[in-house]
Amino acid sequence: MNTQDSTETSKTRVVETLKPAKEIILAALATGALASCRKEEPEVIYDINNVQLYGSAAEKDKLKTNEQYVSILFTNLFQTAISSEAAFELNQCLLSIGDQELAREVLISNFFNQQGVQLPAVEEMNADPDSFIIDTYKRFFVRIPSEAEITWVRNFIQSNPYLTPELVYFAFAISNEYLYY
Amino acid sequence: MKRRSFIQRTALTAAGALASPYILPSGRLFSRSGNRSADHVVLVMFAGGVRHQESIGMRYLDDAQIGEPYPGNIMYNMLTGAPPTQKIVYGTGEGGINPIPAILNQSLHQQGTLYSEVTALSTGHYGGLNSILQGASVDAQGLRQRPQKPTIFEYLRRHGGYSASDVWFVGNGIGGSIPLLNHSEHPDYGVKYGANFFAPTVTFHPICEGYLGNGKVYHPENELAPMYQLKAFLDNTFQQFGNSLDALGNTEEEKQNIKTFMDLMYEKTQNGTIALPPVADNGDLYTVGYACEVLQHFKPAFLAVNLTAVDSCHSDFSSYLAALHRADHAVGHLWNYIQSQIPDMAGNTTIIIVPECGRNDEPNAIIDSNGWRAYDHSDLNSLRIFGMMAGPQIDANVTIGSEGSPVGKISDVMLTCADILGIDPQTLIATGLPAEGSASWIN
Numbered sequence: 001m002n003t004q005d006s007t008e009t010s011k012t013r014v015v016e017t018l019k020p021a022k023e024i025i026l027a028a029l030a031t032g033a034l035a036s037c038r039k040e041e042p043e044v045i046y047d048i049n050n051v052q053l054y055g056s057a058a059e060k061d062k063l064k065t066n067e068q069y070v071s072i073l074f075t076n077l078f079q080t081a082i083s084s085e086a087a088f089e090l091n092q093c094l095l096s097i098g099d100q101e102l103a104r105e106v107l108i109s110n111f112f113n114q115q116g117v118q119l120p121a122v123e124e125m126n127a128d129p130d131s132f133i134i135d136t137y138k139r140f141f142v143r144i145p146s147e148a149e150i151t152w153v154r155n156f157i158q159s160n161p162y163l164t165p166e167l168v169y170f171a172f173a174i175s176n177e178y179l180y181y
Numbered sequence: 182m183k184r185r186s187f188i189q190r191t192a193l194t195a196a197g198a199l200a201s202p203y204i205l206p207s208g209r210l211f212s213r214s215g216n217r218s219a220d221h222v223v224l225v226m227f228a229g230g231v232r233h234q235e236s237i238g239m240r241y242l243d244d245a246q247i248g249e250p251y252p253g254n255i256m257y258n259m260l261t262g263a264p265p266t267q268k269i270v271y272g273t274g275e276g277g278i279n280p281i282p283a284i285l286n287q288s289l290h291q292q293g294t295l296y297s298e299v300t301a302l303s304t305g306h307y308g309g310l311n312s313i314l315q316g317a318s319v320d321a322q323g324l325r326q327r328p329q330k331p332t333i334f335e336y337l338r339r340h341g342g343y344s345a346s347d348v349w350f351v352g353n354g355i356g357g358s359i360p361l362l363n364h365s366e367h368p369d370y371g372v373k374y375g376a377n378f379f380a381p382t383v384t385f386h387p388i389c390e391g392y393l394g395n396g397k398v399y400h401p402e403n404e405l406a407p408m409y410q411l412k413a414f415l416d417n418t419f420q421q422f423g424n425s426l427d428a429l430g431n432t433e434e435e436k437q438n439i440k441t442f443m444d445l446m447y448e449k450t451q452n453g454t455i456a457l458p459p460v461a462d463n464g465d466l467y468t469v470g471y472a473c474e475v476l477q478h479f480k481p482a483f484l485a486v487n488l489t490a491v492d493s494c495h496s497d498f499s500s501y502l503a504a505l506h507r508a509d510h511a512v513g514h515l516w517n518y519i520q521s522q523i524p525d526m527a528g529n530t531t532i533i534i535v536p537e538c539g540r541n542d543e544p545n546a547i548i549d550s551n552g553w554r555a556y557d558h559s560d561l562n563s564l565r566i567f568g569m570m571a572g573p574q575i576d577a578n579v580t581i582g583s584e585g586s587p588v589g590k591i592s593d594v595m596l597t598c599a600d601i602l603g604i605d606p607q608t609l610i611a612t613g614l615p616a617e618g619s620a621s622w623i624n
Contacts (some may be wrong), residue, residue, distance in 0.1 A: 152414060
């Protein structure tokens with residue numbers, strides 16, 4: 001801002017002291033010379049920080065607030081950020097219901113009734129359950145599942161024909177671990 | 182085995198089961214008192230302070246405003262007495278000149294017992310509500326903090342074996358401590374014995390309907406059952422690391438019933454068919470309308486509902502009179518609705534009404550549009566409240582105590598509710614948690 005102001009002042013002073021015939025050329029030269037003295041603005045790059053995965057669930061000991069929960073849930077399901085207004089309103093709605101577990105279930109079932117939830121296809125889940133399980137643990141729990149967890153969930157998926165990625169996501173989203181960070 | 186000995190043994194086993202202590206989910210033993218005098222209790226709390234002079238005193242403007250010698254009863258659904266004849270500002274229409282007609286043919290006082298002067302334990306917001314629900318003194322209770330001692334909801338669930346959807350708290354909103362009052366943080370009680378709660382003017386507001394009113398319906402066996410199984414596995418794994426989170430404990434069946442109720446409320450709110458009182462022009466009247474819906478749907482053993490509009494008295498005495506008149510209208514509607522629209526609860530429900538605190542003897546400096554002074558709540562007059570109850574086995578048309586001769590404490594209400602619903606008050610008193618000297622108003 002200061003650089004720009006001084007540039008404008010210098011330009012004006014130079015132009016005022018010279019004859020009109022040479023004004024344009026000199027003004028252009030002066031502007032070019034002054035512009036070359038400008039400090040280069042650093043290029044702004046928007047990026048996402050890498051998130052460190054938890055070593056295990058034991059590292060999570062802090063309960064998420066309602067705002068944190070709905071913001072993270074929304075991002076996990078829609079892969080886009082929730083607006084601050086929606087996060088505020090959702091907090092109010094959740095506060096107005098005594099059984100928070102039930103309130104979260106109702107909220108998630110509403111989210112799944114909206115357009116835009118990013119879900120893998122059932123076929124993808126069934127074709128490569130291990131990858132699906134690892135991705136789901138990373139998405140919701142921000143950690144890699146243990147071998148025992150992978151085995152149990154794989155067997156569970158394979159023995160429940162009605163299980164879909166949506167229901168798996170639902171279970172993760174209402175689980176106790178998901179309430180902690 | 183011969184038939185006679187079989188019958189004898191069966192009878193003995195049954196008798197033994199009835200006589201032995203009831204083993205609760207917690208594993209602790211409590212004796213059933215077996216003295217339930219009603220199947221349902223509805224507790225109405227007036228938050229924010231009701232001045233004794235304008236309520237039980239029936240003095241309208243006569244006591245509160247200098248140069249306005251106009252007494253009268255503006256709570257004629259609850260109290261017996263003639264209404265004011267002049268300076269009517271509490272009704273409907275321009276300037277509030279049209280009093281709301283009475284709903285009940287007989288006042289609740291005529292139908293029940295009035296404790297005409299009861300001592301409150303707190304003059305502040307939420308302190309009163311806490312002392313009603315905890316039955317305890319609340320000196321160390323902070324604002325926006327869970328009750329420190331167990332609430333009536335937890336006592337009922339833990340000692341009485343009532344289910345989660347059998348105990349309800351209907352709040353007037355989510356401000357302050359209201360959404361925290363459905364259970365305490367006491368280590369022996371807490372959320373797993375808490376009440377279901379709605380602040381219906383928030384939950385069923387169009388904004389929340391936008392987020393919660395269009396849930397996907399899942400098949401209970403094919404979809405929900407495996408989903409909950411997977412959740413249980415995830416929770417068990419998490420618990421192995423020492424982390425667990427108690428929940429309110431609605432069963433899956435109860436949860437589905439509550440979700441059905443929510444859908445019904447969104448529909449009825451949209452259609453304008455909520456069981457509102459005849460006049461519904463403030464938040465309290467809407468809150469009571471939804472409380473009626475909770476009663477109709479769940480027929481709970483216990484429901485507490487909180488009204489709060491009278492708190493406008495801090496800055497607008499005329500508005501306070503209107504709110505007090507409407508609180509009475511709300512109570513009349515609630516009682517009438519139970520008796521006429523809920524056959525399962527008619528005749529076996531007890532209603533208890535109590536303000537959380539009174540209001541000051543002297544006004545503050547704020548003058549309203551009628552030139553009347555407003556009242557806060559902080560002095561000794563703010564500890565003067567009343568209590569009222571009507572229902573099965575409650576003596577009718579009885580007054581206990583009188584102005585200046587208080588009988589009973591606000592903390593008695595918790596023990597009274599427990600007593601009516603079959604929990605021996607001595608069991609609770611023996612825990613040392615209720616305020617010293619508290620007693621049930623039954624017998």
